[in-house]
Amino acid sequence: MSSSLTKADVQRIAQLAHLELTESEQELFLQQLSQILDYARRLQDVETTDVPPTWHPESDLRPLRQDIPKPSLSPEDALSNAPAPGPRNLFRVPKVIG
Amino acid sequence: MKDWDWTIARLRAAIVAKEVKAADICDHFLKRISTLAPELNAFTAVFEETARARAEEIDRQPDTWRDQPLLGVPVAVKDVICTRGTHTTGASRILSRFRPPYDATVVKRLQDAGAVIVGKTNCDEFAMGSSTEHSAYGPTHNPWSVAHTPGGSSGGSAAAVSARLCPASVASDTGGSIRQPAAFCGVVGLKPTYGRVSRYGLLAFASSLDQIGPMTLTVADAATVFQVIAGNDPFDATSVSLEVPDAQSIFPGEIAGLRIGVPRPVLEGLNNDEVRQAFDTALEILVERGAILVDVQLPHIEYAVPVYYLVAPAEASSNLARYDGVRYGLRAASNHDQADLQTMYKRTRDEGFGPEVKRRIMLGTYALSAGYYDAYYLKAQRIRSLIKKDYEYAFETVEAIAMPTTPEPAFRIGEHIDDPLAMYLGDIFTVSANLTGLPALSVPAGFTSTRLPLGLQLMGRPFDEVTLLKIAEVYERESPWWREQPFKQMP
Numbered sequence: 001m002s003s004s005l006t007k008a009d010v011q012r013i014a015q016l017a018h019l020e021l022t023e024s025e026q027e028l029f030l031q032q033l034s035q036i037l038d039y040a041r042r043l044q045d046v047e048t049t050d051v052p053p054t055w056h057p058e059s060d061l062r063p064l065r066q067d068i069p070k071p072s073l074s075p076e077d078a079l080s081n082a083p084a085p086g087p088r089n090l091f092r093v094p095k096v097i098g
Numbered sequence: 099m100k101d102w103d104w105t106i107a108r109l110r111a112a113i114v115a116k117e118v119k120a121a122d123i124c125d126h127f128l129k130r131i132s133t134l135a136p137e138l139n140a141f142t143a144v145f146e147e148t149a150r151a152r153a154e155e156i157d158r159q160p161d162t163w164r165d166q167p168l169l170g171v172p173v174a175v176k177d178v179i180c181t182r183g184t185h186t187t188g189a190s191r192i193l194s195r196f197r198p199p200y201d202a203t204v205v206k207r208l209q210d211a212g213a214v215i216v217g218k219t220n221c222d223e224f225a226m227g228s229s230t231e232h233s234a235y236g237p238t239h240n241p242w243s244v245a246h247t248p249g250g251s252s253g254g255s256a257a258a259v260s261a262r263l264c265p266a267s268v269a270s271d272t273g274g275s276i277r278q279p280a281a282f283c284g285v286v287g288l289k290p291t292y293g294r295v296s297r298y299g300l301l302a303f304a305s306s307l308d309q310i311g312p313m314t315l316t317v318a319d320a321a322t323v324f325q326v327i328a329g330n331d332p333f334d335a336t337s338v339s340l341e342v343p344d345a346q347s348i349f350p351g352e353i354a355g356l357r358i359g360v361p362r363p364v365l366e367g368l369n370n371d372e373v374r375q376a377f378d379t380a381l382e383i384l385v386e387r388g389a390i391l392v393d394v395q396l397p398h399i400e401y402a403v404p405v406y407y408l409v410a411p412a413e414a415s416s417n418l419a420r421y422d423g424v425r426y427g428l429r430a431a432s433n434h435d436q437a438d439l440q441t442m443y444k445r446t447r448d449e450g451f452g453p454e455v456k457r458r459i460m461l462g463t464y465a466l467s468a469g470y471y472d473a474y475y476l477k478a479q480r481i482r483s484l485i486k487k488d489y490e491y492a493f494e495t496v497e498a499i500a501m502p503t504t505p506e507p508a509f510r511i512g513e514h515i516d517d518p519l520a521m522y523l524g525d526i527f528t529v530s531a532n533l534t535g536l537p538a539l540s541v542p543a544g545f546t547s548t549r550l551p552l553g554l555q556l557m558g559r560p561f562d563e564v565t566l567l568k569i570a571e572v573y574e575r576e577s578p579w580w581r582e583q584p585f586k587q588m589p
Contacts (some may be wrong), residue, residue, distance in 0.1 A: 005411070006462075009464070010460070013463050013464050014460065015459050016467060017244065017279055017415060017447075017459050017460060017463040018419075018422065018440075018443045018444050018447055019444060019447055019448060019451075019459065019460070020444035020447070020448040021448070021456070022444060025456070026454075029456075029457060029460055032457060032519075033460060033461055033464065034214055035519050036407065036461060036518065036519055036522070037461075037464075037474075039404060039519055040404040040408060040474065040478075042400060042401065042404060042405065043404055043405065043408075043474075043477050043478060043481055044473070044477070046401060046477075046480075046481050046484065046571075048477065048480035048481060048484070050292075051445065051480045051481075051483050051484060051527065052474060052480070052483055053479030053482070053483060054306055054479055054480075054482040054483040054486055054533075055306060055479060055535065056292075056305070056306035056535075057292040057293070059292075059293055059338055059534025059535075059560075061293065061338035061339055061340055062335065062336060062337070062338055062339070063339055065332060068576070073199055073200070075471050077199035077200075078199070079195055080197070081195075081199075081425070081427070081457050082195060082424075082425060082426060082428035083423060083426070083427065083428065083429035084429060085422075091424050091425060091441070093424055093439055094437050094438055094439050094441075094442045095438060095439070096439050
């Protein structure tokens with residue numbers, strides 16, 4: 001059984017993932033992702049009715065803490081890696097609206 | 099200084115006995131790092147000045163540091179773990195100029211224990227890969243054969259410890275990234291139980307799978323580093339409040355009567371005779387020391403790889419959404435006033451991410467997208483529960499489960515680069531420890547006829563790393579493969 005993944009799917013996923021893929025990347029990923037998803041199809045053979053998902057390893061050894069603010073990074077530190085820091089501790093970004 | 103036996107235990111003893119200064123040790127390892135850099139490319143950054151200053155500080159204040167478990171020990175940190183104010187890139191272009199404003203908790207704990215951080219080790223970009231070929235800094239080479247990969251993603255850490263560039267490294271393991279390169283390079287690698295070691299300051303790849311652990315020459319050294327880095331951390335909500343075991347509790351290595359599970363049906367798929375032979379020999383040694391072998395089934399382990407390669411990319415696609423050129427990291431060059439925000443995001447991510455990271459973001463985004471979520475992501479998480487049940491059932495009757503760390507020894511650089519699925523399938527024995535959160539370690543288990551290392555993997559019950567270390571230490575004492583050294587003659 002071959003995957004039904006199409007080039008339009010690849011373009012749609014790239015859009016969702018905020019990736020700008022070249023034509024050749026689209027071709028390559030179409031082929032490689034199809035192969036991987038074909039392989040993953042074997043999961044459909046497993047009966048999982050009434051089996052709950054495991055989102056993460058559970059543990060009752062993780063106590064919740066009190067919701068009390070504590071010292072954290074200063075605004076200067078938090079902005080120290082900004083590619084385009086703006087005035088007054090702001091991040092500068094390209095125009096968002098019109 | 100002699101080369102071959104500079105374990106943590108030996109180094110520390112030598113410093114305490116004033117046989118050698120921390121600064122001399124630091125220079126010794128820095129020299130090896132620099133001499134072997136062209137052959138191995140194991141480091142993305144070396145901190146000569148700060149390392150030396152730190153070693154000298156330790157020499158100046160012997161009373162302050164004498165009792166510390168990592169007194170003067172040079173340690174390399176995988177380049178996905180934050181070191182304050184210094185190079186931390188995830189081996190990605192997108193973080194090439196990032197300087198974290200804080201230290202990871204494990205880094206702080208290493209420093210408090212007297213360690214000297216010598217640099218950052220190479221890895222696959224954002225720890226995604228099994229070969230260290232997917233690094234913006236170029237591939238790391240296996241010290242046993244430079245035409246081969248060191249494994250991955252922690253290939254730089256494994257190569258560095260194997261080639262005696264440092265006696266220890268801390269790395270991350272999301273699907274085998276500590277254990278598989280440990281096996282490929284002939285060193286010890288421990289992935290502790292999920293929640294045992296704080297991930298604060300680890301560049302997140304897949305948050306339900308990531309765990310930090312030690313890579314060392316010997317099992318005793320792994321236990322020492324493990325004890326230093328383990329323990330609850332208020333900065334990581336997934337870290338547990340459990341007492342940290344004493345590294346010395348792995349001694350005296352008594353394993354008589356211990357039940358070790360062997361998943362025979364899983365091993366039937368092994369095609370490599372040398373891997374099988376090394377594994378059988380290791381089991382014989384454990385039986386001679388009184389361990390009892392028990393057949394275990396693990397019927398769903400054949401689904402572990404496809405489950406992993408849906409769950410991990412799904413989480414990665416979400417975690418890596420943060421790299422958008424706004425708050426930190428690369429921003430693609432563009433005229434701010436003319437390019438719109440969406441274009442800036444896309445160009446930044448296109449320029450900043452390498453092919454394997456893009457592939458996984460694509461795969462994960464697909465598995466989470468409307469119409470495919472139930473069939474892929476949710477289905478995988480349900481089967482994850484079945485895999486977990488398999489192990490819970492097996493661990494009702496055994497204290498540990500043994501299998502080879504990898505189905506094959508190290509592969510050649512370039513061998514799987516165009517065939518991601520072939521690369522993924524090599525992770526069959528390692529990924530289930532991450533899906534279940536269980537502890538697992540790899541200990542050197544001999545060599546192929548062409549002198550490539552092989553690994554024995556042991557998996558254990560939740561938070562029972564000590565039993566794994568104990569079994570591995572007993573095996574290591576009978577078969578001290580770690581004494582074999584690549585690059586005995588320096589180039």
